[in-house]
Amino acid sequence: MNKTDVLIIGAGPTGLFCAHQLGIIGLTCEIVDNLDKAGGQCIELYPDKPIYDIPAIPECTGEELTNNLLKQIKPFNINFHLNQRVEELKKVNDRWHVKTNGNKEFDVASIVIAGGVGSFEPRKFPVKECEKFEGNSLFYAVKDKTIFKDKTISIFGGGDSALDWAIELSNTSKVNLIHRRDGFSGMEASVQKVKELNDQGKINLYTKYQLDSISGQNKINSVKIKHDEGEVKDIKSDYVLGFFGLIMQLGPILDWGLNIDKKKVEVNTENFETNINGIFAIGDICSYPGKLKLILSGFHEGALAARGCFKYAKPDEKLRFEFTTTSKAAQERLGIKND
């Protein structure tokens, strides 16, 4: 059990800055995120796209913003729990117990949900029978590539994951790469490589085809793919891999009893607390009149939510407002040495 003052759900820019604000006022926190790295949408959706509306930073990329925020919270030595999705929430006396899908447990005074539009999950095939094979012969990520040796693999998608795995697995397996159009979104060098391997007969490339159906008993036996013009091909397959990027899903948070409207958590604008005492929501996931989905709004919301957390973590103390420019306590927490 990890005992700390505040659990922050989501390591996007809003969650990271909230951690900073908690640190400044002397509260401890830990951060969970379902991705394998910090940064949230900034890292997952647009790491290289420039952002122009962070105050006092004329231009930066999602990756630069994330790295700077991580640098800014470094003095607080915050624990990150990545690849973890929060599942269960339980009230125990005055505290909250939270459990993740990786069985990590937290005992906290309050919770800040900074979960963006939800946790990132792989996008799945629209074909219904895929569910039956998921985890056994159909995957949305590769965990153990050795199972594919000498087998026939049908890979669907046109981005870097699909191209990279097609190239990699073509060394040891028979690979079919199926994509809905002639163009690819992956790197040009990989596209060229795939085309070369196709010419050499090491990859079978099918463009303008999509998955139509899957057949097999316990495991996949073959897949039917359908061309734009309607022609259907039946290809033998031991495994199917789908790479369609990630989508955001609210997941278990939906069942926590929060007031949710249109996938957003309702909060007050005084301290961004939800209808449940001790649970706050900030950033893209929260809604209130006038809400703007901007990173700068998330920073403001995080600063106020952090103050809102104080009374739950230190009920007997009074929080005094201070500036980091002059507060000795804040500077000490930041590890700044004054002569």
Add this chain to the structure above:
Amino acid sequence: MPKITYRTQDNKTHIIDVQNGLTVMEGAIQNDIPGIDADCGGGMSCATCHVYVDEEWLDKLPVKEDGEEDMLDMAFEPKKNSRLSCQLIVSDTLDGLVVNIPSKQG
């Protein structure tokens, strides 16, 4: 004001007046049309405002910008007439546009 027709999965037709300059996505969100999620808020980075455009309108729409087709690769059941509704900016020339909302956004 241009009228945009949204056909939802339950076979309901919603004819909405959408102001010039808004996107077809915003027209749906502001009028509570079900089935458009628009998770990223119009940044062409999530493919959850995916619509099927009525065939007769396909050639009359502004051409896809770089990146829209890449995002459509990620959409749920993309077809030839797929577009991201956040990239369709409403103007008088789009008056009467009909879009069909897919069964799911992901």
